[in-house]
Amino acid sequence: MKIGMVGLGRMGANMAERLRRAGHEAIGFDRNPATSEVASLDELVERLDRPRTIWAMVPAGDPTEETIRSLAELLDEGDLVVDGGNSYFRDSLRRAEELGGRGILFCDAGVSGGIWGLAEGYCLMVGGNDEAIERLEPALIALAQEGGYAHVGPSGAGHFVKMVHNGIEYALLQGYGEGFQLLEASAEFPDLDLTQIAEVWRHGSVVRSWLLDLAALALEQDPGLEAIRGFVEDSGEGRWTVNEAVRSGVPVPAIADALFARFESRDDDPFAMKLIAALRQQFGGHGVVKEP
Numbered sequence: 690m691k692i693g694m695v696g697l698g699r700m701g702a703n704m705a706e707r708l709r710r711a712g713h714e715a716i717g718f719d720r721n722p723a724t725s726e727v728a729s730l731d732e733l734v735e736r737l738d739r740p741r742t743i744w745a746m747v748p749a750g751d752p753t754e755e756t757i758r759s760l761a762e763l764l765d766e767g768d769l770v771v772d773g774g775n776s777y778f779r780d781s782l783r784r785a786e787e788l789g790g791r792g793i794l795f796c797d798a799g800v801s802g803g804i805w806g807l808a809e810g811y812c813l814m815v816g817g818n819d820e821a822i823e824r825l826e827p828a829l830i831a832l833a834q835e836g837g838y839a840h841v842g843p844s845g846a847g848h849f850v851k852m853v854h855n856g857i858e859y860a861l862l863q864g865y866g867e868g869f870q871l872l873e874a875s876a877e878f879p880d881l882d883l884t885q886i887a888e889v890w891r892h893g894s895v896v897r898s899w900l901l902d903l904a905a906l907a908l909e910q911d912p913g914l915e916a917i918r919g920f921v922e923d924s925g926e927g928r929w930t931v932n933e934a935v936r937s938g939v940p941v942p943a944i945a946d947a948l949f950a951r952f953e954s955r956d957d958d959p960f961a962m963k964l965i966a967a968l969r970q971q972f973g974g975h976g977v978v979k980e981p
Contacts, residue, residue, distance in 0.1 A: 690827045691716070693733045693743040695756055696774075697724045699974045700800065701746030703807035704773070704832055711831035730759055740767040742824060744798075749776045749925060757784055766792030769824055773798040775855070777929055778848035781816065785844030794821040795844055798829075799851020803973035810834030814854070816847030856930030856944045859923075862968055863947035865904055866961030873960050884908040900968060907967035918978040919962030921951045921969070 690713050694705040697719035705715040718733040719725040727733045734741065741764060745756050753774050760770055770788060772781060772795070781797040788795045796817035802809065813833050815822060822829075822840045829838045841850045872881050887905035891897050911917070927948040934941040954962035969975040 690714075690742065691738055692828055693718065693737050693741065694746065695719075695730070695733070695743060695760075696746035697721070698746065699804055700773075700802075700806065703804070704744070704746060704800075704811070707807050707810075708828060708831050713828060713831055730756075730763060734760075734763045739765060740769065740824070741765075742769045742771070742828070744771040744773055744828070746773045746800075749774050749780075754780075757788070761788060761791060761793065764791075764793050767794070769794040769796065769821055771796045771798055771825060772848075773800050775799075775851065775924065775926055776848050777925070778845045778852060781848045782845040785817075794818070794824070796821045796825055797844060797847040799847045799854065801851070801854060802834075805972065806832075810837055813838035814841050814847045814850040815839065816842050816844050816849070818843065852926050852929050852933070855924075855926035856941065859927045859930075859947035859951075860943040861898070861900055862965045863943070863950055863961070865900060865968070866963075866965040869904070869964050870959060870961040882912075884912055900972070903968050903971040904964060907964070907971050911967070914960065914963040914967055916980055917963050917966050917970075918980055919954050919958040919960065919966060920978040921954045921962050921965050922975070923948060923951045927951070 692708060692713060692715050694701055694715050694717045697705065697717045702724065705717050708715040716733060716736055717726045718730060727736065743760060745753060747753050747756050753772060753776055757770060757772065764770070770793060772784065776797065785795040796815055799814035800811055802811035811832050811834065813829055815829065815838065841847055869883055872883060872886060875881060884905065887901060887908050891901055891905055927944065931941060931945050931948055966977045970977050
């Protein structure tokens, strides 16, 4: 299929390349002219055959809002817009309704896989109606790991599922960070080799996971994590997850505590937060604050 990709950052560029490797034609637009293949959104729309499919991979919030509003003015009835960013699902519900009023289809795709997705494939949680999903499915199959995409419900459901996914990620990262901090702080066993421990846990233990694989990699590269400050950003999904839990009356203490710990990291430099920062860099290419 022929697809337009808006946003050629860490993930957008890799997704466009993965589509090409699967035999699809992906045309990319980015506000940075050094990486963009076309000069404008107008040109991108002109180069696509009708009915068009455009996948936006831009930051949530105003950049996504501006992109989708601009596309709404350029596209025709029957075209399809996919928001693959980490948008708030209530915004996706609204955008689906607004675009639907113009006869434009909409899918919200929660995307997980970070900077490893090009080689390993992505996990895709997609919301939208059956017509939109059927149109998009060749691209979804190309982007995902085998078994790694699901049509989880109507518009908004994809970003809702991804929001909860990222809330769980907060708690998992916090658990690993706190455990390794306890190991690192032991007075009785001050010479524990954290890299060795992470490595042995990867083989047969009940806490093995891809995140533990990445912890072992991060500790191998910098055993004391001395080059990284224990400062961890939150990109929104944890807050949204906790807010939705309050709305629904569902207790999520582990996720809430993990979110609050990130707030605390901005005033301190605990080892747990160093490890979480290192893990986010490993799986998603997220920036870290370096020690002076």
